[in-house]
Amino acid sequence: MLCLDAGPPSPADHLRDVFYRMGLNDQEIVALSGAHTLGRARPERSGWGKPETKYTKTGPGEAGGQSWTVKWLKFGNSYFKDIKEKRDEDLLVLPTDAALFEDPSFKNYAEKYAEDPAAFFKDYAEAHAKLSNLGAKFDPPEGIIIDNDPAQGTPEKFVAAKYSTGKKELSESMKKKIRAEYEAIGGSPNKPLPTNYFLNIIIAISVLVLLFTFFGNNNSDYSGF
Ligand code: HEM
Structure with a gap:
């Protein structure tokens, strides 16, 4: 042939x-x-x-x-x-x-x-x-362990689906990370995160983007971030 x-x-x-x-x-x-x-x-x-x-x-x-x-x-x-x-x-x-x-x-x-x-x-x-939104499939489907340092305790298994569609619940480590960020910007360690915490962040970012777009940029190099 x-x-x-x-x-x-x-x-x-x-x-x-x-x-x-x-x-x-x-x-x-x-x-x-x-x-x-x-x-x-x-x-x-x-x-x-x-x-x-x-x-x-x-x-x-x-x-x-x-x-x-x-x-x-x-x-x-x-x-x-x-x-x-x-x-x-x-x-x-x-x-x-x-x-x-x-x-x-x-x-x-x-x-x-x-x-x-x-x-x-x-x-x-x-x-x-x-x-x-194409829906990536993870291989192997059972996930992989991304942190196997014994000093860090039991490693969390990475399962892609958990971080994409369908699963709304945050992992404990992610909750801790968000709490640390909240406290780092002055949030009280004794109070629960306000329910509108994310909404406030989104509004603040949107306002900054708008300000940058309209006032912050006099040269030709445009950036919204
Ligand atoms: C269009 C076809 C694409 C080709 C041929 C391509 C190719 C590459 C290559 C060769 C690198 C360097 C990787 C390295 O040496 O570490 C790279 C880095 C990168 N690519 Fe692409 N890429 C493509 C599409 C995309 C798309 C669709 C995205 C995201 C929407 C993307 C985001 C990035 C970013 C952010 C980096 C920098 C990563 C870093 O700084 O470590 N690329 N890409």
Whole structure:
């Protein structure tokens, strides 16, 4: 039998192979790629990126790696602007990132997001919610133990379903973490958490986002966070 090797697909085809399977379209692929506004690639992990750049000499956790954006801890549309302008060798552009400005269909959205940060935020939020709601299945189904330090007591088994749909009850360790956060911002250790605690946090974040959106940003680099 004659076997023809078609070779690897182009980066754009590869993106579509992966994301179409999950019911995501071109607009959602481009919007989700904007997640690379944040974070870094490390050669010792993925094989991509430089060991260190002028932007990653410090950072949370270990220094190093190569970021896609200058302000890689700040969520905004700078990913699209930086790739479009290709203004710095210290910034990472994967072949799948570059494809967003090369493929005619992806390009429509990438250009739009580079110009219109509000459109990016709106589309990103919708695409991210869709991705999260696809319903990841955990392998192995019985879960894995993620903390096996005997000094920490009996480890909690990680069961993905517990943290996704269906199960509303928080684990004891999560309740402790929330309580610690509450006390760290001045909450009394003797009082129960107010029932509107989360609502207050959401309102405070929303107000900050609105203030930033309307007053806090005079340069072209938009960020809602
Ligand atoms: C579009 C296809 C994608 C490709 C080819 C891709 C590729 C990569 C690669 C190579 C890294 C570096 C990993 C390392 O060296 O540690 C990375 C990191 C990252 N990716 Fe993606 N990714 C894709 C989609 C996404 C999506 C959909 C999201 C989220 C919605 C995402 C969020 C991130 C983040 C936040 C990091 C940084 C992680 C860190 O700083 O440790 N990526 N990605």
